Amino acid sequence: MAGKSPCPVKNCTKARNDNQLMCLHHWRRTPKLLKNAVWDTYLAWGRVVGAALETKHAAAVAMRDAQRAAIAAVEEKERNETLRSLL
Numbered sequence: 439m440a441g442k443s444p445c446p447v448k449n450c451t452k453a454r455n456d457n458q459l460m461c462l463h464h465w466r467r468t469p470k471l472l473k474n475a476v477w478d479t480y481l482a483w484g485r486v487v488g489a490a491l492e493t494k495h496a497a498a499v500a501m502r503d504a505q506r507a508a509i510a511a512v513e514e515k516e517r518n519e520t521l522r523s524l525l
């Protein structure tokens with residue numbers, strides 16, 4: 439059974455399943471291109487089992503970068519909404 443962890447998006451109080459990057463609310467708010475990048479790099483990472491260490495490392499870095507970009511995009515979207523609501 440998958441456990442739960444906090445959603446990594448700033449100020450989010452929701453939980454995510456351990457096999458998910460973020461809570462469902464924020465995943466739905468992630469731009470499609472970045473969602474695709476998260477999936478593509480995750481699948482690529484799954485395909486390098488047994489590959490050379492450098493190949494596995496490169497795949498892990500690509501996956502981490504895609505995840506960070508997705509989280510950053512959602513945070514920026516919310517920051518902009520907060521700013522607009524203050525105007």
Ligand SMILES: [Zn+2]
Binds near residue numbers: 461
């Ligand atoms: Zn969240």
